[in-house]
Amino acid sequence: xxxxxxxxxxxxxxxxxxxxxxxxxxxxxxxxxxxxxxxxxxxxxxxxxxxxxxxxxx
Amino acid sequence: xxxxxxxxxxxxxxxxxxxxxxxxxxxxxxxxxxxxxxxxxxxxxxxxxxxxxxxxxxxxxxxxxxxxxxxxxxxxxxxxxxxxxxxxxxxxxxxxxxxxxxxxxxxxxxxxxxxxxxxxxxxxxxxxxxxxxxxxxxxxxxxxxxxxxxxxxxxxxxxxxxxxxxxxxxxxxxxxxxxxxxxxxxxxxxxxxxxxxxxxxxxxxxxxxxxxxxxxxxxxxxxxxxxxxxxxxxxxxxxxxxxxxxxxxxxxxxxxxxxxxxxxxxxxxxxxxxxxxxxxxxxxxxxxxxxxxxxxxxxxxxxxxxxxxxxxxxxxxxxxxxxxxxxxxxxxxxxxxxxxxxxxxxxxxxxxxxxxxxxxxxxxxxxxxxxxxxxxxxxxxxxxxxxxxxxxxxxxxxxxxxxxxxxxxxxxxxxxxxxxxxxxxxxxxxxxxxxxxxxxxxxxxxxxxxxxxxxxxx
Numbered sequence: 371x372x373x374x375x376x377x378x379x380x381x382x383x384x385x386x387x388x389x390x391x392x393x394x395x396x397x398x399x400x401x402x403x404x405x406x407x408x409x410x411x412x413x414x415x416x417x418x419x420x421x422x423x424x425x426x427x428x
Numbered sequence: 429x430x431x432x433x434x435x436x437x438x439x440x441x442x443x444x445x446x447x448x449x450x451x452x453x454x455x456x457x458x459x460x461x462x463x464x465x466x467x468x469x470x471x472x473x474x475x476x477x478x479x480x481x482x483x484x485x486x487x488x489x490x491x492x493x494x495x496x497x498x499x500x501x502x503x504x505x506x507x508x509x510x511x512x513x514x515x516x517x518x519x520x521x522x523x524x525x526x527x528x529x530x531x532x533x534x535x536x537x538x539x540x541x542x543x544x545x546x547x548x549x550x551x552x553x554x555x556x557x558x559x560x561x562x563x564x565x566x567x568x569x570x571x572x573x574x575x576x577x578x579x580x581x582x583x584x585x586x587x588x589x590x591x592x593x594x595x596x597x598x599x600x601x602x603x604x605x606x607x608x609x610x611x612x613x614x615x616x617x618x619x620x621x622x623x624x625x626x627x628x629x630x631x632x633x634x635x636x637x638x639x640x641x642x643x644x645x646x647x648x649x650x651x652x653x654x655x656x657x658x659x660x661x662x663x664x665x666x667x668x669x670x671x672x673x674x675x676x677x678x679x680x681x682x683x684x685x686x687x688x689x690x691x692x693x694x695x696x697x698x699x700x701x702x703x704x705x706x707x708x709x710x711x712x713x714x715x716x717x718x719x720x721x722x723x724x725x726x727x728x729x730x731x732x733x734x735x736x737x738x739x740x741x742x743x744x745x746x747x748x749x750x751x752x753x754x755x756x757x758x759x760x761x762x763x764x765x766x767x768x769x770x771x772x773x774x775x776x777x778x779x780x781x782x783x784x785x786x787x788x789x790x791x792x793x794x795x796x797x798x799x800x801x802x803x804x805x806x807x808x809x810x811x812x813x814x815x816x817x818x819x820x821x822x823x824x825x826x827x828x829x830x831x832x833x834x835x836x837x838x839x840x841x842x843x844x845x846x847x848x849x850x851x852x853x854x855x856x857x858x859x860x861x862x863x864x865x866x867x868x869x870x871x872x873x874x875x876x877x878x879x880x881x882x883x884x885x886x
Binding site: 371383384392406409412415 | 716717720722723724726727730750754755757758761762763765766769770772773776
């Protein structure tokens with residue numbers, strides 16, 4: 371699920387549950403989520419492109 | 429018997445051991461302080477006066493019979509009301525139905541075995557889910573130096589209990605900084621041990637993989653004694669942090685110094701010079717990806733707290749304070765994929781801190797970027813920008829909850845506003861006792877070994 375799709379879905383759910391005040395917190399969480407996902411390469415996600423051909427270790 | 433007022437826990441312990449001060453007299457002083465100041469400060473939720481005096485009488489009898497158990501014997505301590513004490517409700521600072529434990533938490537049992545006298549349960553940010561101790565069903569905890577300000581949190585009542593002489597040692601919990609933040613805001617010492625070193629059994633969880641239990645007190649040595657008592661319930665004669673030799677310290681300048689108030693920056697630089705002049709070796713280190721710590725923290729802490737609170741939220745959502753309820757609700761929206769992403773990142777950060785510590789005794793950095801904030805403020809102006817207070821208060825501490833490294837807050841004086849500022853030392857995982865030794869040496873240079881910057885006890 372993309373961050374945009376998640377945010378749309380989460381805001382709609384919060385509205386439906388009668389807690390629209392959650393929306394700014396969800397938007398803030400979406401920014402953190404995007405930043406975390408954008409760091410996959412830096413954190414060495416095992417399937418990230420930079421990890422596909424790792425140098426062999428002794 | 430003496431009329432001498434003990435300045436800290438270890439001083440009191442020496443007087444008690446020597447028979448110059450009784451536990452009953454010491455406990456009575458603490459209870460008198462609570463009676464005099466608790467209405468204004470809201471530090472305690474439950475005061476256990478009768479039981480405390482009975483325990484103090486028993487301690488005096490044992491000591492009189494030559495059965496001295498160690499430096500906590502007969503010493504009044506406070507317990508954060510997130511931790512089970514048999515026979516008292518565990519409110520967690522909430523209007524949600526409390527727990528009514530029949531048994532002490534393991535850490536409380538350990539403290540009792542060491543002879544500690546429990547004077548009461550301290551107020552906190554509801555369910556430890558905040559850094560200002562103002563969202564609580566028992567009235568906002570107030571800063572002893574300025575009642576319009578927060579003492580920090582979530583262990584706000586614990587910190588106030590020490591500053592005010594309502595207890596000589598305090599038990600707190602730290603999930604993102606909740607021991608070190610109030611210790612820093614109030615000008616005392618607060619220790620977060622290595623993850624898992626002190627039992628979290630029968631401690632209401634905020635985030636089970638981030639939660640730590642540890643002490644707050646006036647000095648590093650006091651914290652060392654409390655840490656040993658909390659961990660094992662046994663304190664060897666002469667235990668406590670030792671001041672020995674000089675240390676190798678690393679300062680992680682990148683990220684951690686980007687947003688600090690001017691007073692703290694100046695005081696940190698002055699402290700660094702003092703330590704260098706005393707022979708300590710200080711260099712600059714880097715912790716790669718430290719700037720991602722807040723994102724990692726959110727994606728671990730939010731869903732873990734949502735999981736714990738789900739049944740209570742379903743049953744009595746209206747009993748939560750609105751801000752805490754919103755944060756718990758938010759956790760239910762974190763995707764499993766992102767939780768696992770954060771858990772993977774956590775391992776990378778853990779190794780990054782390990783690497784930064786290679787060849788060093790400890791990392792040296794500030795604890796809290798600002799002085800104690802005003803109650804009700806949600807933002808603070810810092811480094812030329814408006815920043816959310818919650819994010820600022822967690823900024824320098826949360827990484828070490830993520831990685832599990834031991835960390836200690838030590839006061840380094842007061843800013844122009846008269847409010848305390850604090851240094852933080854971070855040690856090797858499993859090296860809490862060595863960290864305490866290093867901290868004692870640093871404290872001796874910065875405060876002359878007197879620990880906190882406030883007045884004397886009781």
